[in-house]
Amino acid sequence: KLLQMNSLNKKDLHNKGVCRLMEPIIEFKNITKSYGDNVVVKDLNLTIDKGAFITIIGSSGCGKTTTLKMINRLITPDSGEILIDGKNIENRDVIKLRRNIGYSIQGNVLFPHLTVRDNIAYVPELSEKIDKKELDNDVRELMKIVNLDEKYIDYFPHELSGGQAQRVGLARALASKPRIMLLDEPFGAVDAITRTQLQKEIKRIHKESNITFIFVTHDINEAVSLGDKVIIMEDGQIDQYDTPEKIVNEPATEFAKTLIGDKSIIKI
Ligand SMILES: Nc1ncnc2c1ncn2[C@@H]1O[C@H](COP(=O)(O)OP(=O)(O)OP(=O)(O)O)[C@@H](O)[C@H]1O
Ligand SMILES: [Mg+2]
Incomplete structure (x- = not known):
């Protein structure tokens, strides 16, 4: 979807x-x-x-x-x-x-004060008309796409491994549905x-x-x-x-x- x-x-x-x-x-x-x-x-x-x-x-x-x-x-x-x-x-x-334009930064810089969910949802949340429920589903779907278990959704970046953080970065870059x-x-x-x-x-x-x-x-x-x-x-x-x-x-x-x-x- x-x-x-x-x-x-x-x-x-x-x-x-x-x-x-x-x-x-x-x-x-x-x-x-x-x-x-x-x-x-x-x-x-x-x-x-x-x-x-x-x-x-x-x-x-x-x-x-x-x-x-x-x-x-x-x-x-x-x-x-x-x-x-x-x-x-x-x-x-x-x-x-x-x-x-989705951008996954070299070395992967996530927002440290935001959870996995909020990191991924960052750009979509900037738009005014956003359905919370739908966004939550989108976040979970993106986590699936990048192979990150849903249990990490409320984790903060410092609680993730380097590879997991990188996958969150990839999901975040995809979340804005970029061209x-x-x-x-x-x-x-x-x-x-x-x-x-x-x-x-x-x-x-x-x-x-x-x-x-x-x-x-x-x-x-x-x-x-x-x-x-x-x-x-x-x-x-x-x-x-x-x-x-x-x-x-x-x-x-x-x-x-x-x-x-x-x-x-x-x-x-
Ligand atoms: N802000 C800056 N001020 C001065 N020099 C810079 C700056 N940013 C990049 N450079 C220089 O520009 C050159 C190219 O840097 P760039 O980051 O594009 O390399 P890269 O090909 O991505 O390398 P890597 O594979 O190590 O990531 C380097 O010599 C670097 O030192
Ligand atoms: Mg480089």
Whole structure:
């Protein structure tokens, strides 16, 4: 039910097939961002299609988080334009813009004074016409989606493990029924089994919704298995933006080659 708002209509389903129409949702046009002498994003050009699942991988400090944060205007670029649905985000109301964009922060920062329920319900509760009962059901459904037992609903963040807190962060990002999800290493602190489960859930959510995902990871296997396109970033620039098959079989740069390593052990 939660995903219904974003669920695919027949036409979209048709488009998901062979003759899917590509329509951009996010466009970076010559985006540059520096801190002092440190140019962290360099003349970045990027088009992301509606409904895509994009993964971003690259060395620590190469500009991944900065790139994500420019999409919901937590960071302002020095030059260039970012368009969402063809419109420059600079001129948009920032609150309205962020309502459409779910963001799961790297390291996962929950509101410490709020319970799991209130953390997840935070954004929906900002809207005036909200049915308490319905919201409670939504929270429970989201907890199910991220594999978190209902018994934690009244827990506070300090009573959760790192992986549990991260799942609450993911549920909170999904709660606003966003059109775009920015996930910054969302599975960094979870064990391998939970991680595999969550990857499956994320894939399912993507399949059943119309949400565009942008997902940062340090794990090449995760990048190629989740993404329908992968961005390899190096020093604030894109080395390669391609399908997982191309990334694995035809890495474009030395860095991409190093990242792939032995391709026989990579599962797409
Ligand atoms: N507020 C800031 N002031 C100065 N430098 C900054 C600031 N924020 C980020 N940087 C620098 O920008 C560069 C890119 O940072 P960013 O957080 O985008 O990296 P990242 O690719 O997400 O790395 P990681 O994989 O470690 O999360 C880094 O060199 C960082 O030191
Ligand atoms: Mg980062």
